[in-house]
Amino acid sequence: MTLEFKTSRRRFLQATGATGAVAATGIGLSGGTLAPASAQQAASAAGTATVVNKNICHQCPARCGIDVYTTGGKVHAIYGNPDHPIANGKLCPKGHLGTYILYDPDRFKGPMKRTNPNKGRDQDPKFVPISWDEALNTVAARLQALRDKGESHRFTLAFGRGWGASCAGLLGTFGKLYGSPNIGLGHSSMCSDGSKKAKHATDGNKDYNSYDYLNTNYILNFGAGFLEAFRPYNNNLQVWGHLRTKSPRARVTVVDVRLTTTGAAADRLVMIKPATDGAFALAIAHVILTEGLWERDFVGDFADPAMKFEAGKTLAADSFKEKWVSGLIEWWNAVVKDATPEWASKITTLTVKEIVTVAREFGSTRPAMALFERGPTAHTNGVHTGMAIHALNALVGSLFAKGGLAYQMGPAYGSLDVKSDDFLDDYAKAPERKKPRMDLVGSAEWPMADNQLQGVAKHHLAGNPYKIDTMMFYLTSPIFSAPGCKDWETALKDIFVIDTSPFPGETSVFADLVLPDHTYLERLQDAPTYPFQGYPLAQLRTPAVKPVHDTKVFGDILIEIGKRMKGPMGDYYKAVGNTENVVKALAKGFEKSPGDNGVNSFETWVQKGVWYKKPYHWRQVRGEFYEWDGTAYAKKMDAEEVKKKLLKTPSGKFEFKSGLMEAKADFVTAKVGIPAERVGFPQWFEAKHTGGGDLHVVTPKSSAHAEGRSANTPWAINIYQPTSGGRTQNLMEIHPEAAKKRNIADGDKVRVKSSIGTISATARYYAGLRPDTIVLPFGFGHWAYGRWAKGRGSGNVSEVTENVSDPISGLACYYTGKVTVEKA
Amino acid sequence: MTKWGMVIDLEKCTGCQACTAACQMENTRMPGEVWQDVIFYTEGTYPSATLSWLPRPCMHCEEPSCMHVCPTKATYKTGDGLVLVDWNRCIGCKYCMIACPYGVRFYSGERAEIQPDVRTVYPGEGDKVWSPPFQMPADKQDRSRGVGVAPANVVTKCTFCSHRISKAPKDASDLSGDNPATRESTPACVLTCPPTARYFGNLDDPNSEVSRLIAQKKGSRLLDHLGNRPQVYYVTGEGGSVPNVGSSRKA
């Protein structure tokens, strides 16, 4: 942590120590009326005293701890939890929107069933309110009936933003006890599986990185919206203030297709042609190697110090003594020797000078990190692009280094005394339960992907591997957000749909049952951290108010359905009881491993809202790996330990020739077209652009929107697109030159067409954009979701985004589409 | 003496608009009533286009033109340097909106940019312009200081979170969310600013952090030639996103 953060926390802890119980809620001395509050106290508070409850923001995956201010039973303010290492008492703009979401006038008021048998976008479902008992019994009866027929696999439950053990964490058990491989189909393939796969292929960790931004001196950012949406957004912003004023001031180069706030605030923005980031990364590697800028302590060196990497010249494999990497010379010979800046310049449209300058800066500044996420990987060449970028981190030795990248540790959670395996009945154990997954992951089609939710509608329509009977949705709405989303409108017509969203989203229009979840300020819910700074961290939502409407937290919905199942499954869920028991069981783990802030029980967790235990346990220092021994990084690790804990590849090293890929060489060759001898290398090949148009379309997230939870919030709508002035709607940004060629004036209504559909939008001239690319922010164009969201602004970009995915990672190619734009 | 003032470090500002959102939440403002706005400017064209920005609260000027033009003294200057509106006296002539060079004033009767109008969704009780469930607690609202939900047809503006800073510990010269003693009395925008680009404190105290920052980083004020003498100072560094604050009144 930085000095400034550390200082503030120390000051905070001193003050809390001095003021006892009041300070335990993170509240200072001055308020007078402020008092500590348990969930129960808060819920019953009727007076004018202000109580503060701990919670976790729900607007993006970052999981910032928040303080929820409630007076007279009404929530009126949300601020960052000062004791929370991600939030540090701060929030991004979305963090402040929670009150509007809690009191959204369009929220569902309670469980409902559909009475209109016809389904369609324009069909009013004619919902009628029902009791929770009726709702849960209906679902349980349906599931029981499927099970009785031996068709339990036809019950599918898709989830998106799962939080922790008390919601998404329950799904695996439910699927196991019930007997369906489709309970808990995840959406990560519509999120950022490309970067995970790239890292899995090169350093063996199938995960997002944690980043030590506070100590870095150089960030080479490939397309991550660091100051717009990149998680943990709030902390990125905090880090930015530090990076730009620390000594030495960290330099930042941003690679993007348009002028973003991230690019503008950086030292340099290079506006690259979409889907060519891999070529740029390879050219950087080329310069680093040819100019001798690589980190010898980590990478190794030539046996003969006089030897050099020379462009176009192959080297003997044994000429180089590799340390923590493998396959460097093979990679050089096959790929990098020819990846000159001149070569990359032609592909990327960047100038040779830009490429060389960035490469030299990156290669000669330590510590430096290259980061990327969905941007460069949401193309058919995505994983390989990701591998090429991640290879740069190996070349400059930033893996597990101070100021470099690492991976996230999990929290010291406890578990329930009730063991689910004791409740498996013969049905659940039967071999017939081994059915293919509805998303075909694990089949010959998707042998390497982790998820493929975007394929489920197509698979259902084709009856491949079978037809879905009942589908439940938790925090995901592919009918709106999946590429080629209209497939879902057909698919959901003959599926019994159960929606759990508190909001009248698009899924609910096709729902047969609505079992509305609490909004987050009403929930008790845990969430371990998303990759942050590596050390373990787990936060908790506690209810700030009694549920505003007749809603139920998703975890309890699932448990209640479980209780209504016959046999041992029902017994299991009766034993589990409710999510509160689950959360309490998690907190048991803290007894043996108290957090740095003193959290050692459920009660203290509720009080502080977060448990964390610093530091991260491993560090690479000048080519040696060390483990934390309780006071210092002093325990030197041998190669075996490094392989087991950190570089989890077949070779135990960072692989420039990926063992993971080689193991699936036939598939890679067949699907991606890489010749057998090149399989496994980070490399660049042309992406297959979909859509059939002449303009690239990128669909970024904006700072007040991100995952779209603010769609029906006029306060957010009002500030969505500050750089191009979208005050009342989202606008399609287009370079004036490109617009004029198409006779489009600033402010004109336009049609955006691809091979699968047409949407309308309003054009806004924005000269800070490549003329071959348009920008249409993601997550707009609702045809449901509430009075402010519905029908506002442009159409939904998912309707012009073809459902094409990177064959290896399975990541939907959101940014690979090309469209035509014409005046409406 | 206390003269509250703010320093905004544009080199640290990320343009994220957390200040805007926090302000609207804390002060129960309607959509569009952006007391604290972030203003973006673009110039040039690909590949050398520039994008710059500055957050813009009320400047709480030492010589506020809005106050001088107000025919009813509804806009006034407090002893600790705030420029506030007494909603009981405001006649809604909007002359102050004309006279403010920084565009920081809003009319509570204005047509809603985003429909449906929140005033129809959360209808006002009594003469309040709206009454949302999430409004500021009643004991904090104060019409004579323009704090809380406004009545119809008056002019509203940033109060430097007067209801918060008035609870500051005596003699506190720096209000910061990082200090537990001042956290609850720090203005919302300053409290939440993730990159810590905003500082708030006593300009009359040469030892305050704001005074030191102004001195060390050459604080400048917007449209200084107009002579309003803002109590909000901007400091800049090398950031490419820093606009030329000498002349930011460009379209």
Place this chain on the structure above:
Amino acid sequence: MNTTTNTASASNGMLAVGGIGLIVSLGIVLMKLMSEGHSAFATTANIPWGLPISTYLFFVLASTGLTFVAALSMVFGIKGFYPIAKRSVWLAIITLIAGFAALGLEIGHPFRMIWTFPAGMQFRSPMFWMGVFYTADLVLLLFKFQKMNADDWDSGASRQLGVASFVAVVLAQGTLGSVFGMMAMRPFWYDGLVPVFFLVTAALSGAAFVVLFIQIAYRGNTDSMPLDVKALMTGAMPKVFAAVLGVYLVFTIARTATGLWSNLEGNEVFRVMYGSMLFHFEFWIGLVVPFFILINGNLRNQATMQILASALVILALFIGRYEFVIMGQMVPMFKGQWTPGLASYMPGLAEWMLVVLAVSITLFLYALGARMFDLSGKPKS
């Protein structure tokens, strides 16, 4: 006499038109205000002052000009203008009321002014003084009219009222000018000479109104006028009109040329104004054409030409007020990309109805006055 009957029937028509206009427009405005509140107006944070304010400006400055016309005889003793003095004072009163009506329905809490103005005593605000002086002006004009109506033209009190109302209105329009002229942050307005500019524009509207209404009173028939009125309307009046119009043209050209020439940030609005059809209509048709009519010795004495010239000038002044008020606000203050380019404003139904209301009030009260009082009244001697 024939003329009386004609005048009466004309005033009946006007009374009906004005009355219906008043009821309809007021009804619509009140309905809109009741149902939508001030959202009924299309003003924004960028353009807080819209058509109602420019309408207010138009009518109160017309009132000012009409007071000037009356003052020619009553204050400066130019006896030839006595025959139109009473009509001018009545018109000054009713246009002031029309202006106040437009303003009163536009501002948020008009009745709060009653206590906040005296309680505040904000002497630094030009608007405060504008309020004080125009209120004084209205009161003085009413007293003056009462005296005139009582045939008291020459008593000390009556004369002092005349002088006082003249002084009040000079100060009123001056402070009204300063409401705009003092705004250093808005270069389109910022000019210490706006009060002088307003003086000229007020005089021009006074002249135009008087000419138009006298022609209406005598149904465009110069021959039906009493001799002294006819002498004035074929002699000094059109000449004064021409002269004031000439001075106004000089002002307009000078102001526009300076605005177009200078590069000062904010003055780009002059280019917008110059590029608009509205401005060219106003300038060429509304000002230049009447000017050529009026400097022509033949044309200027013809009733139809006078009606045409005065109507065009009145229209031009109305447009001019609108341009002045709106364009002064078009450069957004710190809006950047939120309002790229200039701010725009398009008046809606409520605003237009306020214009109709002010016009209707003028017509209705004028016709009412014509029925109730002898507006051609003049000193016996």
